[in-house]
Amino acid sequence: MPEGLGGRPPREADHGLGDRPAAETGVLRPHAEEEYAGELARLAELDERPRPPGWRLSPWAVSTYLLGGELPDGTVIGPKYVGSRRLIEVAVATLATDRALLLLGVPGTAKTWVAEHLAAAVSGDSTLLVQGTAGTSEESVRYGWNYARLLAEGPSERALVESPLMRAMRLGSVARIEELTRMPSDVQDTLITVLSEKTLPVPELGTEVRARRGFTVIATANDRDRGVNELSSALRRRFNTVVLPLPDSVDDEVDIVARRVGQIGAALELPEAPAGLEEIRRVVTVFRELRSGLTGDGRTKLKSPGATLGTAEAISVITSGLALAAHFGDGVLRAADVAGGIVGAVVQDPATDRVVWQEYLETVVRERPEWQDFYRACREVS
Ligand SMILES: Nc1ncnc2c1ncn2[C@@H]1O[C@H](COP(=O)(O)OP(=O)(O)OP(=O)(O)O)[C@@H](O)[C@H]1O
Ligand SMILES: [Mg+2]
Secondary structure, three states, X not given: OOXXXXXXXXXXXXXXXXXXXXXXXXXXXXXXXXXXXXXXXXXXXXXXXXXXXXXXXXXXXXXXXXXXXXXXXXXXXXXXXXXXXXXXXXXXXXXXXXXXXXXXXXOXXXXXXXXXXXXXXXXXXXXXXEEOOOOOOHHHHOEEEOHHHHHHHOOOHHHEEEOHHHXXXXXXXXXXXXXXXXXXXXXXXXXXXXXXXXXXXXHHHOEEEEOOOOOEEEEEEEOOOOOOOOOOHHHHOOEEEEEOOOOOOHHHHHHHHHHHHHHHHHHOOOOOOOOOHHXXXXXXXXXXXXXHOEOOOOOOEOOOOOOOOOHHHHHHHHHHHHHHHHHHOOOOOOHHHHHHHHHHHHOOOOOHHHHHHHHHHHHHHOOOHHHHHHHHHHHHHO
16 A cells, blocks of 8 residues: 555445545545545555556546546445546546646636646645746745745755745655746746756755656646736647536536535535526526527527636536525525526626626526526526
8 A cells, every 4th residue: 555545444335435524624625635535545455557656546546536437346436527538548648757737728627626636646645736826936936945044044955945846846746836827937937947857956055856756747727817928838848738628518517516516515514405406407508508609509699798607607606506595595496596696607797797698688598488487586686
């Protein structure tokens, strides 16, 4: 058994493997490797395929962890990512080479989510994370100094404050970089040496930190962000890019939303309220129609609002609706519980989006006989 996972007794197969309830740890959101510790341990135990140097699991087991599946002993691994198997296989295979992985896609396509789970499965640690913002400094990518120590003792190993990236190199783990293209270009470029030479020089100490086997980088970037810094071609060449798409069909998206809403509701310990699949389907349909600018039957062209209406937004509209239904309603998710959330998500810019929404409401929602409760609820909050 690989180090770090050792000691924890495997759980029973019929026990909702690995789902350690958040209440047990008290933290609001456990890291993937904590929440699914049971699944990861069982996978490591049963995994007989070759593991790349520094990996906790074989590539096969990593993709099983992400996509779900059944193990030889009957243990069921729940899917984390719902979508193309091939995409995940390409992503995992990339990590087994010396190239870094860039997950690209529009907002809410599970880039961050997949990066976290990949890091948890490959290294058992998803926390070595640099958040890219316009203010990200070179220090947070390379290393900084503890200035009190630096002044008292001069430059020394003890005065060095390593970045998560440097730590990942030293440990031979996955480092995550969120929103890579939001970082200023010169800061992005500090990654080039790390990715091509696998070393991070510390000239002040006359030393370098050399990456151990198992080190790699998973970066995410949003391809719809405006005004961001393009990835330089030198850096882009060091990444394999995997584009995460929006879910293909309404059914896939309903499945993703229902699954995540169930998990989030359990973690928040919302009173038991069955997530009405019908209501989820309606929210997903509205968002899909508005973002594609076309009704589901392909007959009516629509204007799209400026707001992002992705899977993530649908998940949060339903979760809020469930809280309303559980605390103020009769416990069943109804149109009135989601109407406010939908309008809030669609109408971000009161001037332009409101027109788009009113038009959708009057020309599409109103005309659907089985959507009358929803039409009335939306009228009330619009
Ligand atoms: N295909 C999918 N399979 C499973 N979960 C998904 C899928 N698509 C979206 N989700 C869910 O959507 C939520 C948001 O995903 P996440 O935050 O990772 O998106 P993102 O691509 O990083 O967005 P952003 O660009 O805004 O950072 C997560 O809770 C995730 O579970
Ligand atoms: Mg993200």
